[in-house]
Structures are given as C-alpha cells and as structure tokens.
Amino acid sequence: MTDLTITGGEVLLPSGPARVDLSVKDGRIAGLHAPGSAPAAPETLDATGLTALPGIVDIHFHVRAPAYPERGTVASETRAAAAGGVTTLFEMPISKPCCATPEIFEDRRAHFAENAVVDFGLYAAPGDLTEATRDRFLEQGAIAFKIFTTPAPAGRGDEFDGLAFPEEDDQFRALKVLAGTGRPVVVHAESAALLAHFETMARNTLDPSSGYSHNLSRPAVCESTAVAKLLAMNITAGAKLHIAHVTSAETVAVLRAFKGTSDFTAETCPQYLFATEADVDRAGIYAKVNPPIRTQADQDALWEAIADGTITHVTTDHAPFAKAEKQASEGNFFTAPPGSPGIETMLPAMLDAVSAGRLSLKQAHDLICANGAALYGLAPRKGSLLPGADADIALVDLAGETEVRLGGLVSHARDVAHLWDGRRFRGRVARTLLAGRTVWDGRQVTGREGGGRFVTP
Template identity: 60%
Template sequence: MTSYDNIIRNAEVLTPDGLQAVDLAIAKGQIAALLPRGEGEAVETIDASGQHLLPGAVDIHFHIRAPAYPDRGTVESETRAAAAGGITTLFEMPISKPCCNTAERVEIRRAHFAEHAFINFGLYAAPGDLGETSVAAMAAAGIVAFKIFTTPAPEGRDDEFFGLSFPNEADQMRALKAAATTKLPIVVHAESAQLLALAEAEIAGSDLSNIDAHLASRPAMCEAVAVAKLLVMNIEAQAKLHIAHVTSALTVDVLRRFAGTSDFSAETCPHYLFRTHDDVRKAGVFAKINPPVRLQSDQDALWQAIADGIITHVTTDHAAFSHAEKLAGASNMVNAPPGSPGSEVLVPSMLDAVAKGRISLKLAMALLSGNAAKRFNLPGKGRIEVDADADLMLVDMAGRTRIGPDTLLTFARDVAQLYYGADFSGRITRTIVAGQTVYDGAVRGRPGWGQYVSPDNLHPAQSTRLRA
C-alpha cells in the first residue's frame, strides 16, 4: 500500500467537480491522491470531520512594503497573519522604499521575502523607465505582473513611486504596450488625475477633518473615467489588463460596456462588498482607503457584477499603517495615509456570504483562489486535484470569526477599526502550505517556508520550487 506524507480524512473536499466525500493524500508538497474514505496510509493523519477542505486563498493585491517601514509590519508579521486568514499565496505590490522598478530590486525583495515568509509569495514590479530591456529583465526575474497608478506620486514619496505612477495618458499607453510584450498582466490603480485635482479644488475650504471630505475628493467618476480610457487604449495595446479594487456602480457599467473588446479582468475587496460610507464615518481616519468605500448602491452593483462574471477576483488590498501614522492624518482626510488591513478578513467575509446564500462556495473559491491562479498563470495553485500544490485550508462552516484588536495577528491590528465588531459565519481551522500546516489556531510554520511563485508557463526556470 502506498504511504503518503499526510492524509486529510473525513472532510468535504471542494474539487473542480464540486464537493466530494473523499480523503486527500499529500506527498512532497503536492496533492498525491483523492482516496475513498479510510483508504491509504500516511506519516500524519488529520481528522477533519465536519469541515470543508478548500484551496488556499491566492491574494493578488497585498502591501507589506518590506524591507521598508518595519513600524507598519514585516514580512514575518504579515505573512503570519495571512496564514491565519487562510491565504497560502500573496502577491506583494511594488511600493517600497525604493520602488521595485528594476530586475535588481526584484531580486533584493525576493531574497528578503524568501528569508522571512511563512506562505508563498509573488512579486509585482513597476515598469520603471518603460525601456524594452529593463521590462524584459523584470519579467525574466519571475515577477507575476506589472503594476501602475494613473495618479501622481504622493507628495514626498517620489522614490516609492518612480516608474509606478503615470498620470499622463501617453505614458499609460506606453506601459500597456510594454507589458503586452512580456505577456504578463498589468494591474492598474485607475483614477483620473485631472478629475481628482478638480474634486480636491472643489472641496477647498471645507472641513478636511471630516471623513466625508475624502469621499467628496475622490468621486466615482474619477475611477470610471480612468477605467474607460484604459479599456479604449487596450483595444490597441492588447495587454493583459487587470483593474484593481473596483468600487462603484459607475465603473461596473463601464466594464460591462467594454466586455469582449480586449483581454481584461477586474477585482474588488471586502471593504467595498461588506462596508459602506456609513461604516467609514464610524471608523474615521482608520477607514480612509483609496479609492474610498462608497454607498449601498455601489455595493449592490459590485455584488451584481460578481454574479454576472464582470468582477472575477476578490482581494484584500491589505495595507498596514501604524496607529500613530493614521492618527497624525486625522486633521486632513484627503492626505491621511490610505489603507486598511484585510489579511484576516478576506476569507471569513466571503464564507459569511456563502452562509447567507449570497454566493455559492464554488464561486467564492473561484473569486479567492481559482481565478487568480488562472489569470496569473500559476497552474499548481487554486485547485484541489492530483498533482496540484498542497496549498489548502480547512474551514468550519458552522464556526464563527469575530474581528477585533485581540483576535488579529497583523501588526496593523490597531488600525482595523473598519472591521471591529464583525462577526462572520465560518472559521478557518487550518492552513496548509506545500503540505505543511502553517496555522491550526496558532501559527505553526516557520520563516522562510514560503516559496517564490512565478508564471510557470512563461518562466519555467524561475518556477522551480526551491526552499529559501
């Protein structure tokens, strides 16, 4: 009889064919077999009676910024929290100090993450000078995608945004075309710089300590216009375009109108799906996020876009700041640090949506995992099948997840006020990365266990699964 490293027994296993009553065997970090109940032998057996075994979440929008700003969290602190949140792979955005905008800086960040990460990680890069040689070199370094902003660099942060911020449309077009040559996705934070400037001018003289000023300074039109322009440009550029953190009904309408015109996809985040501006008012500066959390009508449109397949990814946009930084910005909501931690909210919030009948479990896992693996060419991730990577989570659908400063592991637990008091149906009981338990109510993994992931079909030499 074949002996395996691990067998997970008695769970309801979500496979591409739906839920199955099978046992799952793991060998050498991969799924080795789906077995009839009770069959097989293993070094370790996990009894998962009453639980669901799901693919680990692949979070394609995450900010740690390491090795810069350790006061906001570290690779160790934030990947520990991600493990507790059922995330087995995260994609780190290129904002650091300095910006990740060359192949050399990709390698520096890769080395840093490889030493400290508890879970798998991929890296974004900014397209930098848009030169053919430098863009190709970053692709060859194994990045998962490029990232740009259509907004200017925040004041005083030019080194973090050099080669990342392109408010000029000609440069945006060049970035799309540069990314297209690599066949890697290009992810865009899309807001119109000109319309943002107009909106800020219109609120000049108002009380900027009021959180309403932030919503007024970034109206939905800014996002929708930028997205529409990108989609028009992409008809010619033919990039693999991905629109980050969609927030509004207006943008959803734009995405619908451009369906089929080029290769594009879109994401949204739990704070847009489960919170409205009324919740932001209660949390104040701690809920200041760019683009802002909007109205109930926008939230309703986002859920409909998910149901219709217009939005195909749900991500954290995890962005940790220190409590002191957030408080220091409270007098000016327009300039205050934008972002909220979401690593331990993503999966529980979507399990809650399943429990409430809003979406199916199959769709929830496509949004959290499977679609990301397909879009970013990681065929070993996001699915429970033989030969797939054993990146998994066990969840108790009858359990509860309560969010508060005493329940979170993220370094930014003190700035998660937008979610304080949330009580979600569903609880993550175990997270498994490459066949090893990294969380089972407490973090069990070790720094450096996480693997560097890159598009398998583009850069096979970079996808070799070597331990750091």
C-alpha cells in the same frame, strides 16, 4: 506510503464540494480517495466537520518591506496571511525605493525568501518603459506588472518612481511595451486631473473629520473616467489588462460597455463588498482607503457585477499602517494615510457571503483563489486540490464564527483594523497548510519564517 492523510471532511473540487479523503506526498496532493480508503501515512488529520479548500491566492497585497517595518514586516504580514487561510500572495511594487529596477527586484525577492511564512510572487513596476527592463523582469520571474494613473503622493516620489504614470501617453506606452508578455498589467485607475479638481473643491467646502468627505473628495467619476480611457487605449495596445479594486456602479457600467473589446479583467475587495461610507464615518480615518469605500448603491452594483461575471476577482488590497501614522491625522481625512489590514478577514467575509446565500462555496473560492491562479499562470499547481497540485489547504468551519476585535488579529496593523471591529462573519479558518505542513493551527501561527517559496508563472 504517503506523508499525510486528511480524512472525515469535505473537499472543494473543481466540480464542487465532495466527501473524499486527501493524501499528501512531498508537499503535493497525491490522491483523492473514497472515505476511509486513503493509504497509510505517518500523520493523519481528522477534518470531521470541516471543509478543505485550496489555499487562497491573494493577487493584491502590500507590505512595502523591507522599508517601514513599523507598519509591518514580511514575517508579520505573511504570518497574518497564514491565519487567514492565504497560502500564496502577490506583493505590489510600492517600496522604498520603488521596485522599478531588476536590482531592487532581486533585493526584495531575497528579503521575502528569508522571511516569508507563505508562498509569494512579486510585482514589478515597468520603470523606464523599455523592453530591456521588461525582459529582465520576465527573466527574474515577476508575477505581473503594476502601474498607477495617479501622481506620486507628496513626499513619496521615490516609492512611485517608475510606477506612477499620470499622463495618458505614458499609460499607453506602458500597456504597449507590456503587451504580449502573457503577464497581467494591473492598474490603479483614477484620473489625476479629476482628483486634483475635486480635492481642491473638497478642501474648501467639506468637513475633513467626516467619513463622507473622502468619497466626496474622490468621487466615482475619477475612477470610471480613468478606467474608460485605459480600456479604450487597450483596444490598440492589446495588453492583458487587469483593473484593480473597482468601487463603483459607474465603473461597473464602463466595464460592461467595453466587454469584448480587449483582454481585460477586474477585481474588487471585501471593504467595498461589506462596508459603506457609513462604516467609514463610524470608524474614522482608520478606515480610509484609496479608492474610497462608497455608497450602498455602489456596493449593490458590485455584487451584481460579480453575479454576471463582470468582476471575476476579489482581493484584499491589504495595506497595513502603524497606529501612530493614522493617529497623527485623527479627524482629518485629507491628510490621513490610506490603507487597512485585510489579509485575515477576506476568507471569513466570503464564507459569510456563502452562508447568506449570495454565493456558492465554489463561486466564492473562484473569486479569491482559482480565478487568480489561472489568470497569473499558476494553475493547476495553485487553486485546486487535484493530484499533482501543491498541498496548500485552508481547512474551514463553515458553521463557525470569526469575530474581529481591535488588537485581535495577527497582522502588525491589528490596532488600526477599526473598519472590521465588532464584525461577526459566519465561517472560520480552522487550519492552514502550506505544502502539506501546518502553518496555522487555528490558534497560533506555526509556520517558519523563510518557509514560503517564490512562485513564478
């Protein structure tokens, strides 16, 4: 006797979609069965017309909890994850104070364990760059490490202490001390010196209310220069380097030029694949993200980089802010906080790319799930629906539609989702299961707070 059978639909397997039934026992996939041959179970889900995907693994997520509850909480944002078909997420170490000591890491893990609706991993900031701190984080189960090559934003030093390393010698030290851990070292890569240079120029010459000003004040050369330096350093350092949120054709060219020189991977995000600076100008400061959303030519280059394997991951960089915080800088891109909700729209957006013929379903899923599960040491437990894997499942309607409207999302940041307001994506998340239990039924979140599990490599 199994606990659950899912019948009547297609299942995305490593080889591609197949017409099979699934059985679930004790929260794991028990078997794959020819249609109609699954063993009896007390619960059966009829998935006719739907496709079962392994639950999405988002490797780049922010909620900053337990600080700033007005922006969103672990409960609110992991509920949003469930609504978006995301069953595992990795929380970045920007918190107040920064997650740069083992003690803060323990506190955050306990807080997430009490409140998370889906499974979670936690990043650590390398802090004092000592082997002793690194080893404690490894013992605690840190999923990966994160650094910024930019300085801490004004007034937010405690959130970035041990995370922001604008000097190249410290960046090299971070790569070197984290090399050999087997954990990815994820870097927000922009040149601190060039950012300061261009911001000074922009404040003197650009209209702060224009959506085009953000891209001009933080141009692609800031990103590409920082990425080139990191990749050059990593030839010597030998870390498992991962470049976060690539935005530009210039950076794609740098990634290609360094191919094969060290162990590195790169990601981009839906906001860079499905929006341009024209959309930012329309949406205003609510669509400000760092690094900036750029031109149509940059977007085209990112899709080409996905096609040729230069970029192998797509992540949300979900970063909710309170409406009051965004409104306080209405009309001023220079002072507005950077961030936008994305955890509910990533899967529908990628399904839309499948519908448009840009990607196969397997390619889309690899980008937002399977590749991340493998890179972070969670495969085959996550990222597949083979026997023995966690029964984390996103049932999607490929022919359905997701329409995004302000106020219509589950995220606490639903009132600042201006970037996606009015967008219609071909594809809909009909149900999300975590360990074989429904946490989103297509209309409301049914998962319980504290139901998510802490995952380690």
